Amino acid sequence: MTRVLHVITGWDRGGAERQLLLLVRHLPVHCDIAVLTGTGDLTPAARAAGIDVHHIGMRGNSDPRAVPRLARLMRRGAYDVVHTHLYRACVHGRLAARIAGIRRVIATEHSLGDGHIEGRRTSTPVRLLYRATERLGETTIAVSPTVARRLRGWGVPASRLLTLPNGIDAAAFRFDPRHRAATRACLGIGPDEFVVGSVGRLVDTKRLDVLIRSLPHDERGRLLIVGAGPARATLERLAASLGATHRVIFTGDRADVPALLSAMDLYAAPSSQETFGLSVLEALASGLPVLYSVCPALTDLPPDAAPQAQRLPPHEPDWRAAIEQAARRPAARLRPPPAVAHYAITRQIEPLVRLYQHGPAAIGASVPSSVSPA
Template sequence: MKVLHVITGLGAGGAEQQLRLLLRHLPVLCDVVTLTNPGSVADGLRADGVHVRNLGMRGNRDLGAVPRLARLIRRGSYDLVHTHLYRACIYGRVAARLAGTTVVATEHSLGRAEIEGRPLTRGTRELYLRTERLGSATVAVSDTVARRLRDWGVPAARIHTVPNGVDAAAFRFDSGLRRSTRALLGLPAAAYVVGGVGRLVPGKRFDVLIRAVAAVPDAWLVLAGDGPEAAPLRALASRLGVTGRVRFLGECGGAGSAPGVPAVLGAVDLFVSASREESFGLAVVEALAAGLPVVHAACPAVEDLPAGRVPGTTRIGSASGTTGATAELAAALRHHVEGGARRLPPPSAVDHYDIRLSSRRLMDVYAQALDTVTVPPTERAHP
C-alpha cells in the first residue's frame, strides 16, 4: 500500500508532530505533501527518510493548487490520500476525487466554537461538510471530536475515532536528565517548577498561567513553544515582575539549543494546560507519561475516559474571565507547591494512547476505506 499524506503546513504544532510520529509506525510506504510552510517538522520527516514535497500554495484562494495536487497524486500511483488540517482537507479531498483516488481525512482541531484556533463561521462549516462527502472516512482524534462532527451533520457511519498517540518510552523519567536540564535552564535544584507546552497562541491561555505563577511566589515556570503571543507573554511577565522566575524556551527539539519536550517534562514538577478548549490534549498525555501531576482546563484525552482512570489530574475551569481563571489556577498551584514535588507512576491511560495502537486503528480505517485486508508488518517501509 502507498499513501500520500497531505497537510496544510509543517511548522511545529501538535497535528504536525503527531503526523511525524505516526509515520514512524505505519506499516506502509508514505509520502507527504505540505500545501505551504515546510518548517521544522518537514526537516524532521526528511531525517526520518520520508519524501516531503511543498506544493507552494500562495494563499487560501490559490485554486491552481487543486490540479497541481491531483497531478501529483496520479503520478505517484497512490492507493490512498490521507489529509490533515482544514485547508488540506478541503483541497486534498477535491484533488483526490479528481485523481480517482480514495481519500481519508483526520480532523485534528475541531472545537466547539473554533477550528485550528480560528472562529467557526457558517461558511467554514458548509465548505467542510460539502467536501467531507468526497471522502471515504473522517477520522476524529477523540470521542469529543467525533461527537462534534456528528453534531455538524457528518454521518456517524463515516466517523472513526483514532486517538492521538504517544511513545511513552520517550518520556520516561530520568533523574540524571532532570539535573542536567535544570542546570541548562538555570533552574535552582530545589525550585518547584511548573511546565507548559504548546503553540503560544491566545487559545492556550498562557497569559493566565503566567498570572497564576506570579501570584504564587514559590513557583517557577517553564514555557516550551513559540508563536505569535511570544512577545506579549514576555511583556506580561516583565510587567508582573516575574521575568526571573519564567523561562521562555521557544520551539523545543529543533536545531536550536532548547532541550526537547521529554527533557523539559523531566525537569518540571507539575504540568498545566489552561487551554479554553482542546480536541485531544496531547501534551497532557505526554506529561502523564513523564510521571507528572497535571492541572488542566480542557482535555478530551482525560475527559473521554471513565472517571478515576487518570489519577493525578485536576480539572479547573469553573471560573470565567481572566481574573477568575487566574485565581482558580493560582489556588491549584498553591496546593501542589505546598504538597511538594512528587513523581507518579504513569496511569493506564498512557497505554491506552500508545502510538502503536493508534497506528493499528488507522490501518483498520484504511482497510475499510479500500475494502482490503490490513497490510502485514513485513511490508513496513520505515523503521
C-alpha cells in the same frame, strides 16, 4: 505494499504535525507526506526516518496552483490512499484526490474547536466549504468524541465518521534525571527550584495568562512555557507588568519536549478548549502531576485512569491555590497512569491499516476498544 500520501497544511512542531510524524514512523505501509505551506521544522526528522516530504508551496488559502500540484503528485506517486490532516489540507487534498482518480480518501480532524478551527472563526462559509469537500472523501476520523460531536453539529453524517484517538509513544517521554539536570542548567533554573510548565501553541484559548497570574507571590517557583504563537508578546507583557519577567521562561518551539518535561515538577493546562489534550498525556508519561481544565482524552476515560491529574475550573483563585499547594509539597516522580497505556500509538496502527486496505466497512465489522463509529 499499500502506498499512502498524507497531506497536511503545515509542518511545524504543532500537535497534529507531531502526531502525524509519530504515526508514519509506526505504520507498516509506504507513507509519503505532502505539505501545503512552508518548509517546516519537522522535514529533517521525517526524512531521517526515510519518509519523503513534498512541499507544495501554497501561497494563501485560494492559491489556484495548489490543487493541480497535489493532483500531479498523487498521480506520479501512484498512491492507493490519500489521508488528509487539518482544515486546508482536507479541503484541497480531497479535491486533488478526486481529480487524480484516487478513490480511498480519508481525513483526520485534529483541531475543530467550539467556534473556531485552527485559529479561524467557524463562519458559515467555512462550514459549508468543509461539508462540501467532506463528501468527496470516504471517511472522516475524529480524534475524540468531542470532535465527533462537533462534526455532527456541522452536518457531517454519523455514518461517515469514525473516532480514533491520538496516540503517544510513552517511552519517548520517560523521565530522565540527566535530562532534567542538563535542561535546568541550560535554562538557568536551579536544581531545587519548583517549576510549573506548559507545552503548546501560544494562543488565547490556552489561557496561559492564568498561569502567569497564578505563580506564588513569594518568589517561589518558575514558569516554563514551551511553544510559539501569536499570544507570546501579550503574555510577555503580562509577565513584565507583574514583575515576573525573571520567573517566566519562554522557550519558543523546541524539539526536546521530553527533556523539558523532565525539567518540570508540575504540568499545567488551563485551556478553555481542547480537541484531545495530547500534551497532558505526554506530561503523565513523564511522571508529572497534572492540573488541567479541559482534556477530552481524560474526560472520555474513568477517573482512576489518571489519578495524578486534577481538573480545575479556569479561574485564577483555584489555579493559584493548587499551584501554591504543589509548590509547598513537590511530588516525587510518579508512575505513568493507565491512561497513557490506553492511548499507546500502537493501538492506532491495526485499525488504520484495515481502513487503508479495506475501507470503513472493515472497521465497522470489528471495532477494537480504542476505535468507535462516531
